Amino acid sequence: MQTPIMTQDDTTSGHQLPTAIEPRNPGMALDLDWVRMAQANTSAIERRAKTLPGRRSVKKDYQAAWLCRAIACIDLTTLAGDDTEERVRRLCAKAANPVRADILDALGMTGLTTGAVCVYHDMVDTAVSAVAGTGIPVAAVSTGFPAGLSPFHLRVAEIEESVKAGAEEIDIVITRRHVLQGNWQALYDEMKAFREACGDAHVKAILATGELGTLRNVARASLVCMMAGADFIKTSTGKESVNATLPVSLVMIRAIRDYYDRTGYRIGYKPAGGISKAKDALVYLALMKDELGDRWLQPDLFRFGASSLLNDIERQLEHHVTGHYSASYRHAMA
Numbered sequence: 001m002q003t004p005i006m007t008q009d010d011t012t013s014g015h016q017l018p019t020a021i022e023p024r025n026p027g028m029a030l031d032l033d034w035v036r037m038a039q040a041n042t043s044a045i046e047r048r049a050k051t052l053p054g055r056r057s058v059k060k061d062y063q064a065a066w067l068c069r070a071i072a073c074i075d076l077t078t079l080a081g082d083d084t085e086e087r088v089r090r091l092c093a094k095a096a097n098p099v100r101a102d103i104l105d106a107l108g109m110t111g112l113t114t115g116a117v118c119v120y121h122d123m124v125d126t127a128v129s130a131v132a133g134t135g136i137p138v139a140a141v142s143t144g145f146p147a148g149l150s151p152f153h154l155r156v157a158e159i160e161e162s163v164k165a166g167a168e169e170i171d172i173v174i175t176r177r178h179v180l181q182g183n184w185q186a187l188y189d190e191m192k193a194f195r196e197a198c199g200d201a202h203v204k205a206i207l208a209t210g211e212l213g214t215l216r217n218v219a220r221a222s223l224v225c226m227m228a229g230a231d232f233i234k235t236s237t238g239k240e241s242v243n244a245t246l247p248v249s250l251v252m253i254r255a256i257r258d259y260y261d262r263t264g265y266r267i268g269y270k271p272a273g274g275i276s277k278a279k280d281a282l283v284y285l286a287l288m289k290d291e292l293g294d295r296w297l298q299p300d301l302f303r304f305g306a307s308s309l310l311n312d313i314e315r316q317l318e319h320h321v322t323g324h325y326s327a328s329y330r331h332a333m334a
């Protein structure tokens with residue numbers, strides 16, 4: 001049995017924000033030698049990824065605190081073709097009060113919110129009004145999400161419109177073709193233009209890793225996007241057939257570590273798509289702690305892109321506090 005690596009000390013305030021805000025990533029010139037040298041030892045990464053979920057990484061007594069930390073790191077997302085203003089307002093209300101008050105009281109937690117809400121451009125206005133006064137930022141998916149194949153000037157204009165409407169975070173999608181063709185200069189130029197269009201908004205680069213072919217491509221695309229000024233790198237849109245996976249996460253997290261070692265800038269990580277279970281969230285938090293350290297367990301450097309993860313976490317917290325699952329949960333699981 002392994003010693004738990006996540007203890008109560010790590011979560012004394014559950015979702016404590018860092019005291020110093022991380023400086024923005026200024027980027028750097030494209031270093032093609034570094035990109036070409038980037039490797040990913042697929043079998044070693046897959047072996048390591050396989051051991052992660054089985055590790056006793058969180059002692060049971062501390063799980064509630066860690067689940068609250070996970071909530072603070074969720075970009076609570078709705079990205080559906082049938083989104084309505086009413087659905088987005090409900091999402092924002094949930095982001096501001098993610099867990100029932102009696103459960104939070106029992107845990108001794110106050111002021112817990114999700115890290116952000118994440119919507120399409122069309123819903124930014126609604127979301128900005130709905131989160132007013134809560135301190136929760138609105139993230140907009142942009143640049144022709146999810147495929148990112150609309151005309152370049154329209155992708156840039158979409159970013160500018162979302163920033164104008166009040167989005168503080170922009171999730172751009174890269175052109176996968178640039179990666180598949182090894183056109184690193186084109187990827188760098190695209191990312192740099194998106195970065196500039198974001199102005200003061202934070203930019204997350206969605207790599208759509210399920211469509212990049214190899215882990216080596218994932219490593220290289222991660223580096224290029226960080227060199228071009230991405231503040232976060234994000235796995236996927238949630239719309240591809242393969243979304244966030246542990247092998248891909250290891251590759252991206254290690255690219256973040258290399259970039260930090262070389263430049264001194266901390267880049268955030270956002271796994272997204274298909275993460276819907278509380279126990280999976282704990283595996284990701286353990287992975288961040290293991291590979292990058294405690295600083296990357298804060299919402300300014302780590303987010304889950306997820307539409308349904310919060311529901312499962314809330315159920316687990318309810319179980320932790322009351323010792324049983326609600327009737328509606330038992331019914332849903334039956």
Ligand SMILES: O=C[C@H](O)COP(=O)(O)O
Nearest residue numbers: 238272273274305306307
């Ligand atoms: O980034 C957000 C993803 O689209 C959410 O995906 P999900 O609905 O599988 O949680």
